[in-house]
Amino acid sequence: MSNIHPSAIIEAGAQIDPTVKVGPFCLVGPEVVLAADVELKSHVVVTGATEVGEGTVIYPFAVIGEIPQDLKFKGEQSRLVIGKRNRIREHVTMNVGTEGGGGVTRIGDDGMFMAGCHIAHDAVIGDRVVLVNSVAIAGHAVLEDDVIVGGLGGVHQFVRVGRGAIVGALTKVTHDVIPYGLVQAPRGELEGLNLVGLKRRGVARADITALRAAFQMLAQGEGTFHDRAERLGADTDSAYVKEITDFVLGESDRSFLTPR
The missing domain is CATH 1.10.10 (Arc Repressor Mutant, subunit A)
Known part of the structure; x- marks a missing residue:
């Protein structure tokens, strides 16, 4: 295909829409599904049982669909499902799920995942979520629609962040956050409402x-x-x-x- 660079490796079994663009030195694994108008810029790894939705763009050195960073993972079959029109920037990592967490990591539509973000196993990320540079989302966490997490922030395992909430930079979130909440400070304090977002x-x-x-x-x-x-x-x-x-x-x- 003319829109797949000759240096890219597409393993047998991968399902790639004819409109997909794959840049130089990318690797696409045998269980990957790339929908219409997906673009892999260059040096992108998409592996595992990973589905990437229509119009999503993945930037250099992202690693999408690798096994979980979880010592309990024993190689069981699990998936990563990414929605439509996401922007996944440089060095982002997103892992497949685990048997203990339901087996699926899910990413919604229209998200922005800035450089260096990590989405761990079995996390559920809603639509229009923005994760600023180097945010880490731990396993089993849930971020509902329209959540924003500031740079170098972290969300603990099993934490839920409600729709429309905003988390400030350098903030560790270890407890659930109500919808439309405003969380700041290093140890995560509920300061008020996300009035600007509303x-x-x-x-x-x-x-x-x-x-x-x-x-x-x-x-x-x-x-x-x-x-x-x-x-x-x-x-x-x-x-x-x-x-x-x-x-x-x-x-x-x-x-x-x-x-x-």
């Missing part, structure tokens, strides 16, 4: 006002954090507030970052 997405002022009132109630109300979320969910008419309370009341393997 405004940029055109959320109505009335909804933002309801979210701010909800945050205050979660921070200062009577009872435990869980108790406050239950009361708030029963009383609210706001879909945005309900999203937060449903998130808090849902199943989790971690405790929550609570407002200071």
Whole structure:
């Protein structure tokens, strides 16, 4: 194919759409599926049982679909599924899943994964997620849609980060983050709401006002954090507030970052 550089190695069995572009010195493994308009710039490794969605671009020296960095992994069959129109920059690593974590690592659509990011086994990443340079997402973590994690940040195993939340640079997140939360400081403190992100997405002022009132109630109300979320969910008419309370009341393997 004229759009595959002669120095690239495409192993037998790989499924590659005719519109795919593969640059020099790339390696595509035998179980890989590359959808329409995928582009591998150069020196890219895509291996394992990996599916790359339409329009995704992968930049030099990224390693996509290698085995997990997990001593419990014994070579079992597992997958990496990447959605559409992602931008995966230089030196990014994304691993396949493990049997203990469900066997699949999933990446949504329209994400930006800047240089040096790592997505570990069995993580689930939503749509329009932005990971700034050298962010590390540990195994089994869940990042919902529209999450942003600042440079050199880290998300602990099994942590959930709710939709629209933002995590500052150099921040370690070891507890679940409510949707639309703003997390800062080296050990990850819930400082408030991602108001800038809400405004940029055109959320109505009335909804933002309801979210701010909800945050205050979660921070200062009577009872435990869980108790406050239950009361708030029963009383609210706001879909945005309900999203937060449903998130808090849902199943989790971690405790929550609570407002200071």
